[in-house]
Amino acid sequence: MSLALYGRAAPPMANGEVVFEAPWQSRVFGMARALCEEGLFEWDDFRQYLIAEIEHYDLSHPEGAGYQYFDHFLNALASLLAQRELCAASELADRTLKLAQRPHGHDH
Amino acid sequence: MTDADAPQLRAEALEALLIEKGLLTSDLVDKVITRYSERVGPMNGAKLVARAWREPEFRKALLEDATSVVTEYGFEGGEVQKLVVVENTPEVHNAVVCTLCSCYPWAVLGLPPRWYKDPAYRSRIVSEPREVLREMGVSLREEMEVRVWDSSAEVRYMVLPMPPEGSENLSLEELQSLVTRDSMIGVETL
Numbered sequence: 001m002s003l004a005l006y007g008r009a010a011p012p013m014a015n016g017e018v019v020f021e022a023p024w025q026s027r028v029f030g031m032a033r034a035l036c037e038e039g040l041f042e043w044d045d046f047r048q049y050l051i052a053e054i055e056h057y058d059l060s061h062p063e064g065a066g067y068q069y070f071d072h073f074l075n076a077l078a079s080l081l082a083q084r085e086l087c088a089a090s091e092l093a094d095r096t097l098k099l100a101q102r103p104h105g106h107d108h
Numbered sequence: 109m110t111d112a113d114a115p116q117l118r119a120e121a122l123e124a125l126l127i128e129k130g131l132l133t134s135d136l137v138d139k140v141i142t143r144y145s146e147r148v149g150p151m152n153g154a155k156l157v158a159r160a161w162r163e164p165e166f167r168k169a170l171l172e173d174a175t176s177v178v179t180e181y182g183f184e185g186g187e188v189q190k191l192v193v194v195e196n197t198p199e200v201h202n203a204v205v206c207t208l209c210s211c212y213p214w215a216v217l218g219l220p221p222r223w224y225k226d227p228a229y230r231s232r233i234v235s236e237p238r239e240v241l242r243e244m245g246v247s248l249r250e251e252m253e254v255r256v257w258d259s260s261a262e263v264r265y266m267v268l269p270m271p272p273e274g275s276e277n278l279s280l281e282e283l284q285s286l287v288t289r290d291s292m293i294g295v296e297t298l
Contacts, residue, residue, distance in 0.1 A: 024115060027141070031123055031126065047211070064231075069226070074122075078122060086129070
């Protein structure tokens with residue numbers, strides 16, 4: 001066994017790239033899983049929304065340009081919550097707009 | 109893009125609303141994130157692979173009914189209805205994809221890397237697996253068969269890679285440390 005082979009043996013947990021590229025992505029993932037674990041929906045129900053989102057993207061972007069998985073993940077979660085009347089789309093849009101209008105320096 | 113279209117603001121707004129509605133707490137979301145970033149990951153799959161290399165009986169059980177084996181281990185990571193482990197051999201190379209979204213065996217591999225979810229991988233690994241594998245650094249002999257497995261909500265796949273040459277005398281722990289996430293997706297050979 002060569003040292004070189006052994007040397008690349010990083011702990012398996014660490015040998016991938018980061019799963020989340022921004023904190024909001026981990027929050028969205030955490031929200032979806034937490035809501036599922038709280039029994040508000042089945043993961044497979046969420047998955048159907050995610051598939052629909054991604055299919056819509058795939059069909060309109062045959063080259064795959066600009067694909068952002070977690071944007072679709074967020075859209076899927078928002079659609080599911082709207083459909084289940086847990087959080088209306090208009091409510092989310094209003095709150096987002098309100099956050100966008102915060103004075104700079106107060107956005108976190 | 110205006111600020112109001114920015115996903116981080118939508119995410120922040122959504123979390124605030126869900127908390128106000130009493131559906132979530134920040135603490136609950138924090139706990140989920142911590143679990144998936146610290147305790148769920150490919151180190152679990154690596155344990156299975158190393159043991160399968162070492163113990164023929166375990167390897168047989170893993171290939172026959174991985175779901176039961178994983179259940180016994182009690183790994184965290186959400187629901188895996190059915191886990192199937194497919195074995196690489198000198199004749200057959202296996203690779204895993206989810207063509208529709210991002211189905212992945214969290215309990216044994218953690219959360220999927222970015223490329224696994226990208227349209228290019230999802231489509232090309234099916235249409236031109238050898239080319240994609242070559243680009244990812246796996247060169248296969250012409251006569252080798254390539255099998256691509258499409259994970260879904262019902263069945264999720266993991267690859268049992270072949271052990272690296274010269275690893276016969278290593279301890280179980282040393283073997284585990286040689287197993288990479290990508291080798292268990294089937295886009296790397298060890």
